[in-house]
Amino acid sequence: MQVAKERIVLRACAPERDLPAILGVWVACREGGGVDRASVVEPYPTPREVEAAMAAMADPRRDQVLAEHEGSVVGHATVGWWREGDAAGGTAVYLHRGRVVPHWWGRGVGTALVRWAEERIAALVAAHGTAARACFAANASDAEPGAVELLTGLGYRRVFGVTEFEWTGPASGRTPPPAALPGGAELRPVTADHYRPVWEMVRAAYADTPHVGGWDFGAFAAGAEPAHWQVAWEGGEVVGAALCVAGREGGPAEVRELSVRKDRRRRGLGRALLLHGLHALTERGERGVRLFTGSANPYRSWELYESVGFRRLAEFGRYRKAFGPAAPA
Known part of the structure; x- marks a missing residue:
């Protein structure tokens, strides 16, 4: 797949060869993305954790993709899935996650990665036979307004959130x-x-x-x-x-x-x-001690955390969209 406007090419991942490039995307986001490096909700992984995550994928070559510009990797996305509720009738959740080098924000790379993810998820749903119970899922922090705008513009809605707290x-x-x-x-x-x-x-x-x-x-x-x-x-x-x-x-x-x-x-x-x-x-x-809880926790556990000295740091939205055929890129 190619994003003609910026000559961005999406290509399959070769896990052994591409690990350094994937780590490079994470480092660029960590250094220039304005994101909390110490977050326990969306932590930045170590090289070993990235490698382990790829090894744990059902199909490491097809369940992730790289975005390239003139041979340089500028974005990376993955897909994964699980079942909520009972195994027979629960919702099949297909989560896609992506990172784009900050210099390339707002230039169509994120949209292309989401489109790729939805196409890949559509193939997985067909293989799994879960179309009647499937949904697309993605995450975005309130500190990432561009990501929130991207998801909501593509039809995702926030269904719940997670609040991170810190105690010093x-x-x-x-x-x-x-x-x-x-x-x-x-x-x-x-x-x-x-x-x-x-x-x-x-x-x-x-x-x-x-x-x-x-x-x-x-x-x-x-x-x-x-x-x-x-x-x-x-x-x-x-x-x-x-x-x-x-x-x-x-x-x-x-x-x-x-x-x-x-x-x-x-x-x-x-x-x-x-x-x-x-x-x-x-x-x-x-x-320093951190924890997180659901923003709409019915037991209002945040009141307990604040009463012993925790303070709120950030909100992380969990977005979903009903499954349907992926829109053409």
């Missing part, structure tokens, strides 16, 4: 040891045997939440970093968890998940777990 700790640099957990719950050191009951509790906590799906136990266990997890038990049952992880390579620490079992909510357990997690992280020397 008390002025003293240390948090006091938190009180015991309420209701007789207790903290226990986390072992690998605890991963499944923690996963099951968190998964059940989101059972009635829309736009959540595809949370696989194998992936959860493989990515577990339990050194600073705070897991609340009552007898032999997990009733709450704050999954806190230390920062890497100079980045912020993160509260990756804060969940309380439905029948234990509104008792102060979530707040206590969060405070225990923040204390553990600051004792390790962390001075």
